[in-house]
Amino acid sequence: MKHILLVGGSTGIGKALAQELLQKGHKVTMASRNRPDIDRSHFNHLSFDVLASDASDLSTIGALDGFSYLPGSIALKPLQMLKEEQFKSDMEINFFGLVRCVKSISSQLGEGASLVFFSSVAAQLGMPFHSSIAAAKAAVEGFTKSLAAESAPKWRVNCIAPSLTDTPLAARLLNNDKKREMIEEKHPLKKIGKATDLAKLALFLLSDDSSWITGQVIGNDGGKSTLSI
Numbered sequence: 001m002k003h004i005l006l007v008g009g010s011t012g013i014g015k016a017l018a019q020e021l022l023q024k025g026h027k028v029t030m031a032s033r034n035r036p037d038i039d040r041s042h043f044n045h046l047s048f049d050v051l052a053s054d055a056s057d058l059s060t061i062g063a064l065d066g067f068s069y070l071p072g073s074i075a076l077k078p079l080q081m082l083k084e085e086q087f088k089s090d091m092e093i094n095f096f097g098l099v100r101c102v103k104s105i106s107s108q109l110g111e112g113a114s115l116v117f118f119s120s121v122a123a124q125l126g127m128p129f130h131s132s133i134a135a136a137k138a139a140v141e142g143f144t145k146s147l148a149a150e151s152a153p154k155w156r157v158n159c160i161a162p163s164l165t166d167t168p169l170a171a172r173l174l175n176n177d178k179k180r181e182m183i184e185e186k187h188p189l190k191k192i193g194k195a196t197d198l199a200k201l202a203l204f205l206l207s208d209d210s211s212w213i214t215g216q217v218i219g220n221d222g223g224k225s226t227l228s229i
């Protein structure tokens with residue numbers, strides 16, 4: 001049984017990941033503002049706001065075999081409408097929060113621990129109106145690679161880059177059938193991601209089945225980042 005810390009996870013991909021981990025018999029500690037409706041043994045919830053904390057609350061959780069950071073944002077606007085504050089807040093939730101958490105838990109992550117972060121397809125594929133989130137997620141990708149190098153062979157560090165996935169974070173972009181169809185059409189596989197699609201990849205990266213994979217940014221995006229249709 002592994003002990004995995006999820007920061008975020010009361011909804012969306014993180015909630016699906018918590019359920020997958022618990023089903024496989026692992027212990028999950030989740031730190032988020034809201035407690036999800038998960039009532040299982042081996043599930044602990046810590047009330048935690050990464051924007052209002054130096055993350056020191058996470059430093060006494062105990063030995064950890066894995067970690068994933070789920071908080072993120074989607075603020076899509078033309079550059080002229082994006083205030084500097086938006087860039088700062090996207091960096092704060094996507095990147096600086098992650099850095100604070102990793103620093104705080106580092107002494108608890110043992111030999112062979114796996115860390116899984118979340119980027120976005122927009123970090124590597126130029127997409128209009130994504131300048132703020134693309135920059136913040138590019139920071140996450142750079143951090144992934146440097147940390148993977150710095151912590152090898154002790155830890156593995158990887159990053160998942162999803163395209164649009166049906167979670168509360170993306171609700172505004174998917175709130176009617178026409179928007180859904182347009183977005184599905186833009187993906188070679190003609191569908192929007194489901195939280196479980198991403199959770200299953202994170203589960204694999206947290207498991208020993210991926211024990212030779214580190215320093216990777218892995219697209220899970222219906223073919224969007226690599227195929228031209």
Ligand SMILES: NC(=O)c1ccc[n+]([C@@H]2O[C@H](COP(=O)([O-])OP(=O)(O)OC[C@H]3O[C@@H](n4cnc5c(N)ncnc54)[C@H](OP(=O)(O)O)[C@@H]3O)[C@@H](O)[C@H]2O)c1
Nearest residue numbers: 008009010011012013033034049050071072164165167169
């Ligand atoms: N959905 C997409 O289309 C999509 C696309 C590309 C990348 N991603 C990335 O995938 C990751 C997961 O996204 P998701 O779609 O699953 O989003 P989500 O449903 O909004 O889940 C995000 C989780 O982060 C937690 N969180 C947010 N702010 C927090 C804070 N201040 N302190 C602690 N926890 C906080 C939320 O829990 P509480 O509210 O309870 O705190 C929630 O459980 C994100 O990094 C996102 O950028 C998603």
